[in-house]
Amino acid sequence: MKAAVLHEVGGVPRYEDFPDPVPAAGEVVVKVRAVAVENVDKAIVAGTHYTAARYLGELPMIPCFDGIGELPDGRLVGFGNLRPPYGALAELAVVPDGGFAPVPDGIDPEFATVLGSAITGMAMRTAGGLAPGETVLIQGATGVAGRLAVQVARLLGAGRIVATGRDDARLAALGADAVINTAVPDDELAEAYLAARGDGYDVVMDYLWGRPTEILLRALTPDSFGFHKPTRVVQAGESAGPALTLPAATLRTSGVELFGAARGLRESLGEVYAQVVDWARSGDLVFAVERARLSDIETAWRRTDLHGRRLVVVF
Ligand SMILES: NC(=O)c1ccc[n+]([C@@H]2O[C@H](COP(=O)([O-])OP(=O)(O)OC[C@H]3O[C@@H](n4cnc5c(N)ncnc54)[C@H](OP(=O)(O)O)[C@@H]3O)[C@@H](O)[C@H]2O)c1
Structure with a gap:
């Protein structure tokens, strides 16, 4: 053959x-x-x-x-x-x-x-617990998996979608509520994450890891004690790098919670698969x-x- x-x-x-x-x-x-x-x-x-x-x-x-x-x-x-x-x-x-x-x-x-990449997008609900009306940040939204995740977030009833990528024109075409270009200096990127968060990111779908996610997590670390609103970060890919530095303070009181994309998928795979197939048939997922x-x-x-x-x- x-x-x-x-x-x-x-x-x-x-x-x-x-x-x-x-x-x-x-x-x-x-x-x-x-x-x-x-x-x-x-x-x-x-x-x-x-x-x-x-x-x-x-x-x-x-x-x-x-x-x-x-x-x-x-x-x-x-x-x-x-x-x-x-x-x-x-x-x-x-x-x-x-x-x-x-x-x-x-x-x-x-x-x-x-279909597999669309199913991974469903991890914003199965792993990240996304509820209708919540704010989702999608890291790497101009890629194949990220573009599907933007659509999945909309279909799941996300209240606000913030999308990151490195190309302004392709970011603008995503139909997100706010966009962030990650190809800027570190401090500028940290500012952009804070400026776009509104009442806070409820769920982050992360296809990047590496530098942008390290800067995001640093930006989400508060400068005060308190019980901050949870941000459920779902790790799904590593397009920007396989590793990052995770200071202890990132998790201690920030509200940041880290999950792998496979969390909860075993129990819900049948239902998730059927949902994605339905959306694909009806043309809702492209x-x-x-x-x-x-x-x-x-x-x-x-x-x-x-x-x-x-x-x-x-x-
Ligand atoms: N767990 C799963 O089941 C599953 C399923 C699908 C994908 N994935 C993983 O998710 C990741 C994305 O997959 P994909 O198929 O969507 O890839 P892709 O189409 O190549 O998209 C990659 C995304 O990452 C951005 N990017 C690439 N290199 C970067 C860097 N150095 N710094 C910042 N941003 C960068 C790209 O921005 P530009 O558009 O500007 O290039 C784009 O938004 C991969 O690690 C893949 O293995 C996992």
């Missing part, structure tokens, strides 16, 4: 021949239809993601760990949990029984590849795709000009 093949950690996958997967007992071979290439896939290939060792143990390997494909009986499914060195960026993928779920009617394969053919993977993989569009390899 043809596949995107990675030969070295930190390299770029190449369009090459790769042996067809031979299914073991309890596995099925899926004909791949669409695969989204996300930051997490690039971080795994670079060896910098915390799950990288699981995927890079055997080289050459095929990147991307989930996608949309066709079962031998023609059913369209979302699949994952692949057996390395096989990945999703190939004509065929080998999937364990239970490693796939039907794509709902009315959802095209390309949109299906992005996103932009940049399509590429598998044969162009080397060029597509290197692209840095997608600006809020998801790279989806279509077969």
Whole structure:
């Protein structure tokens, strides 16, 4: 079969021949239809993601760990949990029984590849406890996940949405109630976070971490004792950096509470998934795709000009 093949950690996958997967007992071979290439896939290939060792143990390997494909009986499914060195960026993928779920009617394969990012946006409620009328700050709102999160916040009834990014024109196009450009000096950014907070941020959906989030948390640390209104920060990504310095005072009396995006998701996944599918069907959730053919993977993989569009390899 043809596949995107990675030969070295930190390299770029190449369009090459790769042996067809031979299914073991309890596995099925899926004909791949669409695969989204996300930051997490690039971080795994670079060896910098915390799950990288699981995927890079055997080289050459095929990147991307989930996608949309066709079962031998023609059913369209979302699949994952692949057996390395096989990945999703190939004509065929080998999937364990239970490693796939039907794509709902009315959802095209390309949109299906992005449902996961919309589900992560729902963490503002499942992890952050967002209630209608509350104020949400979305860090990294000009990216694919952030743009979906702005829409999810609106659909969940957020009272006020503040969005951050690095490009004024793209920030203005988001339809947020206030925007903050993070590409400014530290003090200016801290001021901007305070100026835009209104009565306070109830929930922060954080796709950035690193410098902007460090400045945000510092800005939210009060200069007085007291019982300050909670700000529930939901950590969902690390586009601006994998680490930050967290002074003890950030948490002690500020009201800042930190949660991972997976909090509460296990219990609510069915309901969250159904909600996202409903919004997708009705056109309430929209996103932009940049399509590429598998044969162009080397060029597509290197692209840095997608600006809020998801790279989806279509077969
Ligand atoms: N946990 C999950 O299930 C899940 C799901 C989806 C995404 N994520 C994670 O969330 C993050 C965003 O994903 P994405 O797909 O939305 O990525 P994306 O489309 O590349 O967007 C990245 C966002 O971060 C901003 N950004 C990038 N580098 C920055 C820097 N150095 N300083 C400040 N801002 C920066 C971008 O601003 P510009 O627009 O100006 O470039 C954009 O707003 C990634 O870490 C991804 O792995 C997690």
